[in-house]
Amino acid sequence: MSALDGVVIADFGRVLAAPYATMMLADLGAEVVKIEHPRGDETRSWGPPHARGEATYFLSVNRNKTSTTLDMSTPDGLRRAREIVLGADVLVENFRPGTMSRFGLGHDDLSTVHPGLVYCSVTGFGAGRGSDLPGYDLLVQAVGGLMSMTGARPGEPVKAGVALVDVLTGLHAAVGILAALRHRDATGEGQHVEVDLLSVLLSSMVNQSAGYALAGVVPGIMGNRHPSIAPYQLVGTADRPMVLAVGNDRQFARLCSVLDVPELATDPRFTTNERRVAHVDELLALLEPRLRTGSARHWFEVLTPLGVPCGPVNDLAGAFELAATLGLEPTTTVDGLDLVSNPIRLSRTPVTYRLPPPRLDQE
Numbered sequence: 124m125s126a127l128d129g130v131v132i133a134d135f136g137r138v139l140a141a142p143y144a145t146m147m148l149a150d151l152g153a154e155v156v157k158i159e160h161p162r163g164d165e166t167r168s169w170g171p172p173h174a175r176g177e178a179t180y181f182l183s184v185n186r187n188k189t190s191t192t193l194d195m196s197t198p199d200g201l202r203r204a205r206e207i208v209l210g211a212d213v214l215v216e217n218f219r220p221g222t223m224s225r226f227g228l229g230h231d232d233l234s235t236v237h238p239g240l241v242y243c244s245v246t247g248f249g250a251g252r253g254s255d256l257p258g259y260d261l262l263v264q265a266v267g268g269l270m271s272m273t274g275a276r277p278g279e280p281v282k283a284g285v286a287l288v289d290v291l292t293g294l295h296a297a298v299g300i301l302a303a304l305r306h307r308d309a310t311g312e313g314q315h316v317e318v319d320l321l322s323v324l325l326s327s328m329v330n331q332s333a334g335y336a337l338a339g340v341v342p343g344i345m346g347n348r349h350p351s352i353a354p355y356q357l358v359g360t361a362d363r364p365m366v367l368a369v370g371n372d373r374q375f376a377r378l379c380s381v382l383d384v385p386e387l388a389t390d391p392r393f394t395t396n397e398r399r400v401a402h403v404d405e406l407l408a409l410l411e412p413r414l415r416t417g418s419a420r421h422w423f424e425v426l427t428p429l430g431v432p433c434g435p436v437n438d439l440a441g442a443f444e445l446a447a448t449l450g451l452e453p454t455t456t457v458d459g460l461d462l463v464s465n466p467i468r469l470s471r472t473p474v475t476y477r478l479p480p481p482r483l484d485q486e
Contacts, residue, residue, distance in 0.1 A: 124152075124472060125151060125152025125472050125473075125474075125475055126151045126152055126469065126472040127148060127151045127152035127153040128152045130148070130152070130153040130154065130212045130213065130304065131153070131154045131156070131210060131211045131212050131213070132145055132148060132149070132153050132154065132155045132156070132211060132212065132213040132214075132215060133156055133158060133207045133208045133211040133213070133214045133215070134155050134156060134157045134158060134188065134215050135158050135214065135215060135216035135217075135218070135223070136157075136215050136216060136217050136245065137159075137164050137165055137166075137217060138164070138165055138166055138217070138289070139166070139184060139260070139286055139289040139290070139293065140217060140245050140289040140290070140292040140293045140296065140320070141215050141216065141217040141243075141245045141293065141296065142157075142164070142166075142184040142185055142293070143184045143289065143290055143293030143294070144215060144243070144245070144292075144293040144294070144296040144297040144300070145157075145188065145215050146184050146185060146186060146187060146188070147293070147294070147297045147465065147467075148213075148297055148300065148301075149186070149187035149188055150186070150187055150465040150467070150474040150475065150476070151467070151469075151472070151474055152472070152475065153213075155187065155188040155189070156188070156189055156190075156191060156207055156211070157185065157188045157189065157190045157191070157481065158190075158191055158192075158193060158204060158207060159190055159191070159192050159193075159483065159484075160192065160193075160194060161192045161193075161194055161484075163192070163483045164181060164185075166178060166180045166181040166184075167181045167483065169181065174460065175460070177480070177482075181480060182460065182462065182479075182480045183462075183463065184293075185480040185481065186457060186462055186476065186478060186479060186480050187475075187476065187477055187478050188478065188480070188481055189478070189481055190481035190482065190483060190484055191203070191207070191484060192483060192484040195226045195228075201226055201227075204226070204228065205227075205228065208228060208233065208237070208240070209236070209237055211240070212239070212240070212241060212304070212307075213240070213241045213242075213243065213300055213304070214228075214233070214240060214241070214242050214243065215243045215245070215296070215300070216243070216244055216245070217244070217245035217246065217258075219246070219254065219255070219258075220244070220246055220249075220250040220254040221250075221254065223244075230242040230244070230315045234313065234315075237313070238311070238312065238313055239307055239311055239312065239313045240313040241300055241303040241304055241307055241313050241314065241316065242313065242314070242315050242316065243296055243299065243300050243303075243315075243316040243317075243318075244315065244316070244317050244318075245292060245293075245296055245318055245319070245320075246258055246317070246318075246319045246320070247259070247262075247263060247319060247320045247321065248319055248320070248321050249317075249319045249321070249322070250317065253319075253321070258319075258320050260286035260287070260288045260289045260320070261282055261286075263288045263320040263321055263324055264282050264283060264287070264288055264324070265280075265282075266321070267288070267320070267321050267324040267325065268324070268325075268328065268331075269282075269283065269287075269288070269324060269328065270282055271342075271343065271344070272331060272342045272343060272344055272345065273344065274344045274346070275344075275346050276344060276346060277343055277344050278344075279344070280344065288320050288323065288324050288327075289320070291323050291324070291327045292318055292319070292320050292323045295318045295323050295326075296316065296318045299316040299317075299318060300316055302316075303316050330350075330351065331350070334350075347366075348403065350400075351396075351400065352368075352369070352370060352396060352400065353369070353396065353399040353400045353403040353406060354367050354369050354375075354378075354399065354403065354406060354407065354410060355367070355368050355369060355370070356407075357436070358407070358410065358411055358414050359411055359414060359415055360414050360415060360417060360418055360419040360421075360422060361415055361416060361417055361418045361419075361421075362418045362419060362420075363418075363419050363435060363436065364419070364435070364436045365414070365419040365422060365423070365433055365434065365435050365436065366433060366434055366435075366436065367410075367414075367431075367432075367433045368432040368433065369431065369432070370432065371396070372388075372394070372395065372396065373430075374430060374431050374432070375388060375393070375399070376388040377426075377429045377430065377431050378410075378426065378431050381425060381426060381429065381431070382410065382413040382414070383413070384409065384410075384413060387406075387409060387410075392405060392406070393406055419434075419435035419436075420435060423435060451464075452464055455476050457476045457478070457479045458478075458479040459479075460479050460480075462476070462479075462480075
């Protein structure tokens with residue numbers, strides 16, 4: 124038995140944020156019907172790379188779903204869409220605000236005929252004054268402030284290497300849907316769940332957002348350094364870069380001992396984290412020559428058992444290898460496709476992998 128057995132989701136989502144949310148729920152046992160225009164989800168053509176003739180982008184967020192194609196601009200397509208929705212517990216969509224209402228499938232349209240429906244809308248900038256703005260992850264990373272603090276040096280903002288805001292928004296959507304389902308099960312009442320990329324990003328920047336909201340601090344680009352912790356950054360070694368993530372005084376003292384500079388732990392410039400942050404350039408000038416006497420792997424093997432967090436900068440192949448070595452089973456084979464595993468582990472109702480990502484109109 125899965126946690127969401129019996130829950131039926133009408134998935135009108137396209138591209139990433141909404142499909143990621145519905146895949147997470149599908150892995151937990153929900154029956155997800157992906158409703159696509161006859162042209163198909165845009166990501167079906169977002170390649171290379173490809174596997175079995177399908178873009179891996181599409182394959183990454185659409186397992187455990189069936190697909191049905193319909194054109195809601197036609198009477199037959201709209202009738203079929205309405206039938207699917209009326210038989211569902213959850214509807215998920217990420218069209219521009221107002222699009223579903225034009226077809227009579229908005230939340231207000233359905234709340235009277237299907238009062239138990241949990242209706243989730245994913246937008247870029249909300250349904251108000253930002254409703255006409257296009258909700259692209261790269262755009263939100265820019266206008267939402269993330270790029271202003273990400274990059275090698277001031278004046279060179281850089282986006283994250285993946286569509287991080289879309290993924291975070293999908294996770295928030297899934298949490299909202301689960302909360303609304305619990306309420307529905309207790310009261311019989313559905314409700315409208317709304318998430319937008321900009322609000323999710325502002326919330327997800329946690330300490331940086333709080334620093335601005337509470338103290339008026341506007342962070343800038345710090346490269347791989349941390350604004351509040353030191354040494355907590357990329358450092359050089361004899362062969363390749365390594366991350367050093369010293370989070371407290373005890374870890375710092377152990378690091379200094381291993382590097383044969385124990386006096387740094389009692390140096391007035393470095394005795395507390397706040398002082399280390401204030402004197403981080405001086406600190407790194409003293410630590411890096413020591414770190415460059417050994418390889419990244421050497422320091423990982425020496426420092427980790429002592430409780431000093433560090434690690435080499437892996438490429439993706441190295442990251443999957445590490446996860447496999449740790450027994451985390453990072454991939455799962457579904458119908459011959461090696462897909463990335465769901466990271467949620469439940470002791471009584473584990474995730475299941477029942478269906479590969481569907482071909483277009485594969486019910």
